[in-house]
Amino acid sequence: MLRLSSFRTEIAMTNARPNDRRGRRMGGRWLSPILLLLLWEAGSRTGLIPAHTLAAPSSVFGTLLDMLRSGELPANLLVSFGRATIGLVIGATTGIVLALATGLSRRIDSAIDPIMQIKRTIPVVALTPLFIVWFGIGETPKIALIAFATIFPVYLNLYQGIRGVDVRMIDMARSYGLSRGQIVRDVILPGALPSLLTGLRYSLSIAIILLVIAEQINASAGLGFLINNARDFMRTDIIVVCLMVYALLGLAADAGIRAIERRALAWRPNLLEA
Amino acid sequence: MGEVLRVDLPRHAATPPPLPPVVRLNKFSRQFGETRVLDDLDLSIAPGEFVALLGRSGSGKTTLLRTLAGLDGTSDQDVTVPASRATVFQDARLLPWKRVWQNVVLGLRPADPRKAAAQALREVGLDHRLDAWPLTLSGGEAQRASLARALTRKPELLLLYEPFAALDALTRIRMHALVLALWRAHQPAVLLVTHDVEEAMALADRILVLDRGRIAAEERITAPRGRRGPTVRALRETLLGHLGLEAGGGVYADLVAQEH
Ligand SMILES: Nc1ncnc2c1ncn2[C@@H]1O[C@H](COP(=O)(O)OP(=O)(O)O)[C@@H](O)[C@H]1O
Numbered sequence: 001m002l003r004l005s006s007f008r009t010e011i012a013m014t015n016a017r018p019n020d021r022r023g024r025r026m027g028g029r030w031l032s033p034i035l036l037l038l039l040w041e042a043g044s045r046t047g048l049i050p051a052h053t054l055a056a057p058s059s060v061f062g063t064l065l066d067m068l069r070s071g072e073l074p075a076n077l078l079v080s081f082g083r084a085t086i087g088l089v090i091g092a093t094t095g096i097v098l099a100l101a102t103g104l105s106r107r108i109d110s111a112i113d114p115i116m117q118i119k120r121t122i123p124v125v126a127l128t129p130l131f132i133v134w135f136g137i138g139e140t141p142k143i144a145l146i147a148f149a150t151i152f153p154v155y156l157n158l159y160q161g162i163r164g165v166d167v168r169m170i171d172m173a174r175s176y177g178l179s180r181g182q183i184v185r186d187v188i189l190p191g192a193l194p195s196l197l198t199g200l201r202y203s204l205s206i207a208i209i210l211l212v213i214a215e216q217i218n219a220s221a222g223l224g225f226l227i228n229n230a231r232d233f234m235r236t237d238i239i240v241v242c243l244m245v246y247a248l249l250g251l252a253a254d255a256g257i258r259a260i261e262r263r264a265l266a267w268r269p270n271l272l273e274a
Numbered sequence: 275m276g277e278v279l280r281v282d283l284p285r286h287a288a289t290p291p292p293l294p295p296v297v298r299l300n301k302f303s304r305q306f307g308e309t310r311v312l313d314d315l316d317l318s319i320a321p322g323e324f325v326a327l328l329g330r331s332g333s334g335k336t337t338l339l340r341t342l343a344g345l346d347g348t349s350d351q352d353v354t355v356p357a358s359r360a361t362v363f364q365d366a367r368l369l370p371w372k373r374v375w376q377n378v379v380l381g382l383r384p385a386d387p388r389k390a391a392a393q394a395l396r397e398v399g400l401d402h403r404l405d406a407w408p409l410t411l412s413g414g415e416a417q418r419a420s421l422a423r424a425l426t427r428k429p430e431l432l433l434l435y436e437p438f439a440a441l442d443a444l445t446r447i448r449m450h451a452l453v454l455a456l457w458r459a460h461q462p463a464v465l466l467v468t469h470d471v472e473e474a475m476a477l478a479d480r481i482l483v484l485d486r487g488r489i490a491a492e493e494r495i496t497a498p499r500g501r502r503g504p505t506v507r508a509l510r511e512t513l514l515g516h517l518g519l520e521a522g523g524g525v526y527a528d529l530v531a532q533e534h
């Protein structure tokens with residue numbers, strides 16, 4: 001949801017003419033969140049919102065500084081970040097390899113793609129119990145869940161991208177005597193790259209969702225561990241800090257992909273004009 | 275001195291033995307299912323010859339061109355095409371993710387690719403867009419880049435597949451002039467597939483009309499380019515006739531009025 005709406009804002013921003021009306025509207029966009037924050041703070045101060053229901057923004061901010069200073073937040077964030085990254089790298093790599101194999105070879109395609117399509121229908125979250133049975137409750141099931149879930153967006157999008165490469169370009173390359181390897185490298189892969197990046201974008205959001213879910217499994221470190229601990233002591237301030245960090249992770253991932261897109265897809269006209 | 279010259283003279287005067295054709299199809303056929311798209315087609319193109327191929331939609335032009343470009347198999351039929359050939363497509367077909375110069379030397383490995391590309395681009399008047407992305411080129415510029423890409427292969431056979439059909443009239447005239455200049459400079463055999471009779475008459479030495487997979491007519495133009503005015507009118511009428519249009523003296527305005 002967050003990703004989608006921020007994406008829409010971006011479209012709106014690139015389409016709008018840079019004039020002061022846009023500036024005023026952007027100012028207006030900040031108004032309601034700030035108002036909400038103020039109301040929340042007021043509610044907490046007057047005792048309308050008890051601290052064990054939801055901590056005040058000011059106390060959340062204080063907790064955030066404390067957790068940063070003590071190193072508690074960075075250390076646990078690193079653990080979570082590591083899980084998400086390892087899981088994503090394994091999942092995305094698997095997705096890329098499978099998509100390349102099925103996209104480039106009809107024979108492999110007819111063998112693997114049906115399996116992938118069936119697997120797609122199973123919600124990965126529903127596999128959590130099975131993964132716990134198989135891998136216990138350590139790091140392995142967490143990373144395995146993230147890896148498993150992130151295969152599909154990369155696989156499906158890259159596969160579509162490879163299959164959707166303009167045959168006229170392939171004809172051109174063949175008429176110019178390019179070898180199959182050269183066609184894959186110079187025509188098919190660059191042509192499928194935008195689709196791959198779309199897939200990666202989805203995989204990133206899914207990695208973070210799965211991270212949240214996986215960290216509910218008896219973690220002894222990480223953001224999920226912090227949240228579980230905080231829950232036991234009704235420390236809503238810590239919970240809110242961790243939620244913010246999850247959100248920031250998502251935003252950072254999105255920004256990262258967009259930076260890659262700007263570099264890798266520099267040839268696209270919509271980016272060229274910017 | 276004079277005697278030596280005289281000795282040399284007869285050799286110059288003798289007509290050189292005709293060079294073997296660069297393209298030769300002998301009773302070439304191709305069929306999809308029941309339909310024979312190319313039907314016992316004979317085609318021969320001499321080195322350096324500029325041939326235009328006209329034909330109605332569905333007459334088999336694309337199929338023939340794909341065969342010559344090496345895109346479709348020839349299934350062991352009697353087909354000769356040179357190894358060094360290059361195609362210019364109607365839609366330029368530059369890879370959008372490669373800069374113009376990289377497109378020009380696509381698949382080649384010259385010592386200095388950028389320089390090789392720059393040289394070819396200079397010939398087509400596009401060296402100032404060396405580093406441009408293809409999607410920023412105009413239609414005419416893209417087609418120039420595409421011509422440069424073909425030129426860098428030093429082709430014996432240049433296949434032009436309706437390369438000017440998508441351009442505006444003014445750009446098309448400039449491109450016609452450019453193609454003629456390049457052809458004179460490099461002397462490839464050219465097969466221009468087009469449905470534009472005017473274009474064919476302006477550029478080619480020989481015009482073929484393809485109909486139902488066979489060469490239905492062949493017209494040779496002997497008048498040099500630039501002095502074809504007097505012959506063109508009759509030729510146009512003949513060609514349009516081959517294409518199944520009974521023209522009113524070969525004048526387009528009258529032709530349109532007669533078509534119902
Ligand atoms: N791959 C194909 N499969 C079946 N029929 C084809 C195929 N390619 C071309 N044809 C048929 O062959 C005929 C000639 O097509 P084409 O060579 O494209 O003609 P042109 O380029 O002169 O319009 C058409 O009737 C077309 O439908």
Ligand SMILES: [Mg+2]
Nearest residue numbers: 332335336337
């Ligand atoms: Mg055609």
